[in-house]
Amino acid sequence: MSSQRWMLAVYFSLASDTCRTFGSGVVQPFNGSGYYxxxxxxxxxxxxxxxxxxxxxxxxxxxxxxLVQVEIIINKVRTVVQNxxxxxxxxxxxxxxxxxxxxIFQYGIYTKLKSSLLPLSVTWHNVPGGIDTLRVELEQELxxxxxxxxxxxxxxxxxxxxxxxxxxxFFSYTLDCLQARxxxxxxxxxxxxxxxxxxxxxxxxxxxxxxxQCGNNSYIWNIWRSSTRCTPHxxxxxxxxxxxxxxxxxxxxNPNPRFSNQELTSSCVCPKGTVLNDHADGFHCVNVSSxxxxxxxxxxxxxxxxxxxxxxxxxxxxxxxxxDNFCPARCxxxxxxxxxxxxxxxxxxxxxxxxxxxxxxxxxxxxxxxKAVSLKTVVLQLFQVQxxxxxxxxxxxxxxxxxxxxxNLCHPSDHALVFWQSSxxxxxxxxxxxxxxxxxxxxxxxxxxxxxxxxxxISGLCGDSNNDTTDDFTTSSGIIENxxxxxxxxxxxxxxxxxxxxxxxNTDNEIFAxxxxxxxxxxxxxxxxxxxxxxxxxxxxxxxxxxxxxxxNLQQCLCxxxxxxxxxxxxxxxxxxxxxxxxxxxxxxxxNQEFSYDMLACNHTCRSLSGPDPRCxxxxxxxxxxxxxxxxxxxxGHLCTPKALCVCHHYGGTTPPGRVVIDGRQxxxxxxxxxEFPVNTAQKTCDSLRKPLSASTTCESxxxxxxxxxxxxxxxxxxxxxxxxxYSGKVFSAGQHVKTNCKTCVCGQGQWHCxxxxxxxKCQVYGNGHYQTFDSKWFRFDGHCQYTLVEDYCGNRNxxxxxxxxxxxxxxxxxxxxxxxxxxxxxxxxxxxxxxHLLLDSQLxxxx
Numbered sequence: 001m002s003s004q005r006w007m008l009a010v011y012f013s014l015a016s017d018t019c020r021t022f023g024s025g026v027v028q029p030f031n032g033s034g035y036y037x038x039x040x041x042x043x044x045x046x047x048x049x050x051x052x053x054x055x056x057x058x059x060x061x062x063x064x065x066x067l068v069q070v071e072i073i074i075n076k077v078r079t080v081v082q083n084x085x086x087x088x089x090x091x092x093x094x095x096x097x098x099x100x101x102x103x104i105f106q107y108g109i110y111t112k113l114k115s116s117l118l119p120l121s122v123t124w125h126n127v128p129g130g131i132d133t134l135r136v137e138l139e140q141e142l143x144x145x146x147x148x149x150x151x152x153x154x155x156x157x158x159x160x161x162x163x164x165x166x167x168x169x170f171f172s173y174t175l176d177c178l179q180a181r182x183x184x185x186x187x188x189x190x191x192x193x194x195x196x197x198x199x200x201x202x203x204x205x206x207x208x209x210x211x212x213q214c215g216n217n218s219y220i221w222n223i224w225r226s227s228t229r230c231t232p233h234x235x236x237x238x239x240x241x242x243x244x245x246x247x248x249x250x251x252x253x254n255p256n257p258r259f260s261n262q263e264l265t266s267s268c269v270c271p272k273g274t275v276l277n278d279h280a281d282g283f284h285c286v287n288v289s290s291x292x293x294x295x296x297x298x299x300x301x302x303x304x305x306x307x308x309x310x311x312x313x314x315x316x317x318x319x320x321x322x323x324d325n326f327c328p329a330r331c332x333x334x335x336x337x338x339x340x341x342x343x344x345x346x347x348x349x350x351x352x353x354x355x356x357x358x359x360x361x362x363x364x365x366x367x368x369x370x371k372a373v374s375l376k377t378v379v380l381q382l383f384q385v386q387x388x389x390x391x392x393x394x395x396x397x398x399x400x401x402x403x404x405x406x407x408n409l410c411h412p413s414d415h416a417l418v419f420w421q422s423s424x425x426x427x428x429x430x431x432x433x434x435x436x437x438x439x440x441x442x443x444x445x446x447x448x449x450x451x452x453x454x455x456x457x458i459s460g461l462c463g464d465s466n467n468d469t470t471d472d473f474t475t476s477s478g479i480i481e482n483x484x485x486x487x488x489x490x491x492x493x494x495x496x497x498x499x500x501x502x503x504x505x506n507t508d509n510e511i512f513a514x515x516x517x518x519x520x521x522x523x524x525x526x527x528x529x530x531x532x533x534x535x536x537x538x539x540x541x542x543x544x545x546x547x548x549x550x551x552x553n554l555q556q557c558l559c560x561x562x563x564x565x566x567x568x569x570x571x572x573x574x575x576x577x578x579x580x581x582x583x584x585x586x587x588x589x590x591x592n593q594e595f596s597y598d599m600l601a602c603n604h605t606c607r608s609l610s611g612p613d614p615r616c617x618x619x620x621x622x623x624x625x626x627x628x629x630x631x632x633x634x635x636x637g638h639l640c641t642p643k644a645l646c647v648c649h650h651y652g653g654t655t656p657p658g659r660v661v662i663d664g665r666q667x668x669x670x671x672x673x674x675x676e677f678p679v680n681t682a683q684k685t686c687d688s689l690r691k692p693l694s695a696s697t698t699c700e701s702x703x704x705x706x707x708x709x710x711x712x713x714x715x716x717x718x719x720x721x722x723x724x725x726x727y728s729g730k731v732f733s734a735g736q737h738v739k740t741n742c743k744t745c746v747c748g749q750g751q752w753h754c755x756x757x758x759x760x761x762k763c764q765v766y767g768n769g770h771y772q773t774f775d776s777k778w779f780r781f782d783g784h785c786q787y788t789l790v791e792d793y794c795g796n797r798n799x800x801x802x803x804x805x806x807x808x809x810x811x812x813x814x815x816x817x818x819x820x821x822x823x824x825x826x827x828x829x830x831x832x833x834x835x836x837h838l839l840l841d842s843q844l845x846x847x848x
Contacts, residue, residue, distance in 0.1 A: 017141070019046060019150035022133040023192040023206035024065030024199075029150045030138070033184060036191035037149065042069075044148040046136055053117045057136060057148070065202045066130030072122055074115050077101050084126055086111075108247040108267030109233050125205075132205035160194040167193065170207055170220075170228055177214035185210065204230035208266075216244060235268035237283025239276070245269045251276040252291035252318040279318070291318025296532040308533070309573030327571065328435075330621070331357060331462035333366060333446040334564045336373050336500050337542045338488075340463035341450060344472040345538055346484035347545075348461070352496035354488065355476070357448055357460040361432060364460070365493060366446060372551055373500055375444035380428065380436065382415050419615050422599035422625025423589070429618045437620060443560050449620065461491050504548035516558050517543035519583055520565055526582040527562075530569035539565040559585035563624075570597065571621045589626035590638040598622040605634040606646035610701040611674055611681075648673070648701050668717040670706050674699035685711045686723035686750035710750070723750030763790055765805060786822075801825050 020028040028034040037043070042060040049055070053075050062068035070081040077099070080087045086104060088097065096105040104113045107123060110133075114121040119139035124131045136150060145151075167189035171182055178185055189206060196202040211224050221243075225232065232241045239249070245267035248257035255275050270276055270285035277286045279294045293300040293315035300306065300315045307313070310327030313320045332339040333356060336348045348354065351368035358364070363381040368374070421427040421437070428436035433451035438444065450458060450465050458464050463472035473481045475490035489496055504510040520527050520536045520543060527536070543561035550557035559580070566579050575597065580586045589595050602608070602616035604627055628640035635641040636654075647654040648671070672681060682688060684704045705717035712724040713731045725732045725747035732738065732747045739745075742759025745752040761774030769780050791802035802824040 017138040019136045020134070020209060021045065021059065021067070021149070022209045024196050024202045025061065026188050026192050026206060026209075027149045028209075030146070033181075034188055036188055038065075038191070045134075046146060046148040046150040048142060048144050048146040048151075050118055050142050050144055055115075055118055055120065057122065059134065062130060064129050065196045065199060066127065066132055067124075067134060068130045070122075070124065070131065070134060072113060074120075075101050075117050079104070079113065081111075081124065081131070106248075108245065108265040109235075109241075110247075110265065127201045127205075129201070132201045133209065160191050164190045164193050164197070166203065166228060170210075170224065173220045173223060173227065174210065174214060174218070177218045177220065178210075200230065204228065212266075233266065233268070235283075238274075238285040239268040239270060239283050241268055242266070249276050251278040252286070252288070253278050255288055255318075289317045293318055293320050295320070296529075309571070328449045328452060329465050329467075330571070331446075331448040331450075332564075333375065333448075333461070334542070335375075335443070335445070335546050335560075336368075337546075338461055340461075340469070340472045341448075341458070341465035342463055342467055342469045342472055344463065344469045346488070347500070347502070348488045349485045349498040349500055350489075350492070350496045351499055353493040355460045355491045355493065356446065357450070357458060357462040359434075359450070359454060359458045362430070362434060364436070364446075364448065373546070373549055375446065378438055378444065378446055380416070382430065417614055417618065419601060421601050421615075421618075421623050422596075422627050423593070424587075424625035425599075425623040427601075427615075427618055427620065427623075429620075435618070435620045437623060439623075442556050445560070445564070447621065461488060501549055502545075504545070506548065509548045509550065509554060510544075512554050513544045513547035513558070516583075517547060517561065520562065526579045527565060527569075527576050529576050530565070530572075530574045533572050533574050534565070534568055536565065539568070555584065559583065566597075567621070567624075587626065592632075592640050593626040593634075593638065594629045595624070595626050597624045599625045599627045601627065604628045604632075606636075606641070606643070607649050609633065609643055609646055609674060610649040611699045668705065668709070669703040669711075672699075672701060672704050674701045679704075686713060686718070687726070689720075689723065689750045712750075720749050725750060725752055727752070765789065769807065789821075 017030060018028075019030050020026075025036050025038045026034055027037060040061050040063060042058050045057045045059050047056045054073070056071075056073040058071045059067050060069045068082060072079040072081075078089060079102070086093050086095075086097070088099065088104075093104065095111070097103065099116075101117050102113055102115050104111065106112075110123045110125050112121055112123045119142075121137045121139075123135045123137065125133040167186055171178070171186050171189065174185075175182065192206045193203050207224055207228050207230060211218075211220055214220055224230070235241045243266055244264040246257065246269060247263070247265045247267055248254075249267070249269055250257060252275055273287070274285040275288055275291065277284045277291060279292050279299055289302065291302075293302075293304070295306055295313075302315050302317055304315045305312065306315075306320070310325050311322050313322040315321075329341040329343075330339075331341050336351075337345065338348060339345050351370060351373065353365060353367040356364045356366050361383040365379045365381075366375050367377045367379075369376040415431040417427075417429045419427055424439055424441050426438040426440055428434075428438070430436075430451075433453075435449040437447040439447075448462060454465070459474060459476070463469075464474065471480055473484060473487040475481050475487055477490060481487040481490070485498070489498075504513070517540055519525055520540050522528065523531075539561070542564065543558070546561045547554060547557045562579065562583055562585065566576055569576050587595055599622075600615075601613075603613050605613075607613075608615070628634050631642070632640035633643055633646050635646055645657060647656055672679060674681075678699045681700050681702070681704055689710070705711050709717045709719060710723055712718045712722070713726055714724065718724075722734050724734065725736075727738050727740070727745075734747050734749070737744060737746050738752075739757075742757055743754040744757055745754035747753075762772075763774050764772045771780065786804055786806040789803040789805050792799040802822075804822040804824075806820045806822075
């Protein structure tokens with residue numbers, strides 16, 4: 001059997017489970033012979049209940065004989081087709097339409113509704129003035145009684161005993177198909193056409209259904225349109241009509257639309273080798289290689305590139321070929337909403353203390369407020385594994401919002417740089433590459449970027465940062481939980497009560513939240529520019545819940561939630577615009593500071609004029625807030641001033657601009673302003689001349705000795721040759737000598753110049769098993785034996801002495817003491833060797 005015949009066999013097998021009504025009233029039920037009903041009254045086409053799901057389909061014909069209304073009710077969801085429109089629950093929908101219970105889409109030249117609850121689909125064909133063909137298809141036999149025209153067999157209709165020549169002519173070509181059923185079909189044809197002889201849609205719908213059932217192997221298949229003068233379906237644009245073709249037209253978006261149980265049907269298709277350009281207006285067919293790409297409403301041709309902050313893409317034949325995301329992963333703690341490093345989103349269940357993230361050398365914990373659903377504190381703990389150093393810093397307190405901390409750096413340890421990036425955000429950069437942003441106002445929110453090449457296991461609420469979301473819910477005990485609640489509770493510090501409401505607890509708040517949070521979804525609103533980059537679904541849900549369960553300041557909670565979406569867009573490099581003004585969320589800045597959505601502290605403080613600003617080395621996601629405009633610097637009192645009015649920072653503190661005397665004396669010093677005369681002030685003292693140099697020049701504004709002079713250890717400015725030196729806390733002038741460790745050292749140009757001198761070595765033993773070698777190396781052991789302390793019996797050479805010590809437990813058995821010392825000497829007298837054995841016992845010393 002050929003593939004074409006096989007498709008026909010499938011069609012006929014499906015036909016037995018299909019009820020049709022077409023023409024002006026022909027009905028072919030699921031079982032039994034077709035019949036004709038002429039009426040403009042509403043008829044129940046089919047009604048049944050299957051698996052407790054009710055289905056009711058009714059139809060009504062107009063005076064033209066065409067169906068003018070079809071009503072489909074499945075599981076109480078009402079769909080009405082009339083006047084070329086489709087209404088679901090009284091709302092007009094466009095195709096394709098997806099609903100929880102049903103899907104409506106274009107299927108060749110037909111429109112199809114497919115139920116998700118029942119093994120049922122409804123297919124119809126629109127023509128001017130109504131519907132000429134309607135089919136109800138069942139995918140399986142129903143074990144239930146069915147009522148309606150589809151379930152009735154011998155329904156009496158209006159019999160027209162007339163001779164319609166077009167019917168007799170048409171059916172004269174169908175003997176090979178209909179055979180004994182021919183008289184019955186002729187009668188149906190005459191009843192269908194009677195009084196609708198001038199309606200092409202009535203007669204042609206009937207002829208087409210008969211031809212479709214006869215199949216493409218019948219004689220009538222290729223001649224029926226010429227014999228009946230039924231014109232083919234009119235296809236738009238470049239599309240061509242075929243009697244049997246793919247129901248879904250290959251397009252630039254989907255060049256190979258294939259679905260299970262797909263049958264051939266009357267369809268509009270592109271010429272062979274081309275696809276529909278569904279990215280442009282009209283119905284134009286193009287080669288796949290000529291397909292455009294679309295992004296954010298704009299069209300791109302093959303070869304065009306599109307770049308974002310995190311990705312680069314090139315258009316190739318209608319498809320975007322994009323690089324991997326090269327922006328680092330980030331963990332977000334925004335209220336009780338968490339997004340892991342790998343992008344999994346969930347909600348913590350209680351206002352508790354949690355371990356957010358921990359690695360080889362860090363732990364970050366958060367504590368929620370007892371009242372509001374917001375963070376109260378963020379604590380960063382750093383470890384240096386090699387030196388066993390430990391540091392704990394409360395980030396929400398180490399940089400309080402004061403004049404001093406906003407303008408200066410805050411160092412919790414040598415392993416982290418902490419500073420205010422703006423009036424709203426504290427920035428943290430650790431020595432091992434982890435970045436942290438803490439939004440301080442109006443609510444505390446946390447953003448963590450892990451080290452790029454981190455070693456060891458990362459765990460906590462933020463997950464493990466391995467690009468695999470399936471193991472993000474790994475508990476503190478090492479097992480993967482299915483429930484986010486149980487996972488989150490495993491990372492609490494101490495006990496935790498589940499006390500964060502999952503739904504809205506205040507009706508008035510809910511009304512406010514529903515209205516205001518919808519700003520995120522507005523198709524032409526302030527956030528629309530980012531819709532194609534980041535879906536709003538999760539952010540909209542979070543906005544409603546956060547605003548709903550807010551305290552008294554609903555507007556503030558709303559602005560925080562809207563800001564979360566704006567920040568996510570900014571991370572990708574998408575600036576949505578002045579969203580705060582558009583949503584009544586504007587911020588007021590102190591003094592003459594200005595607000596910016598991309599605020600940087602780099603070189604914008606008076607402190608930064610005193611040397612290279614380490615804040616400039618931190619590259620992280622943009623932050624909003626208040627700060628100083630270009631050309632000014634943050635001075636005391638939250639005031640932005642020109643650099644000429646900046647205070648001068650030095651190791652002793654700050655001084656106002658102008659000539660000043662520091663520490664009560666100047667001693668010939670001059671003022672150095674690094675922004676005007678950058679010099680390496682780190683080497684302007686005699687003490688610093690031989691210290692290691694940093695990778696870059698260091699400059700701290702302040703008072704220093706003039707060019708070619710250095711501050712000695714007495715505070716005076718001297719030449720290089722007169723620089724002083726320090727030894728054991730004492731100051732030595734140039735040319736002075738000291739003796740130490742078998743060396744003689746002389747001071748010159750601030751540096752000790754030493755030469756070796758003969759010096760006897762010394763080995764000693766004392767106390768609780770402490771030993772020092774001739775090379776001054778100390779060690780300790782608790783052995784209770786006799787040991788050789790030193791001897792010159794090396795190899796096969798005869799020695800001249802040996803010193804042995806015996807160690808025993810002291811009165812306290814935990815301690816070790818040397819009880820006796822044995823000295824062996826060989827005295828040479830005229831080549832005669834006399835051994836001497838001396839025993840120095842500790843008991844003898846006590847008696848003496």
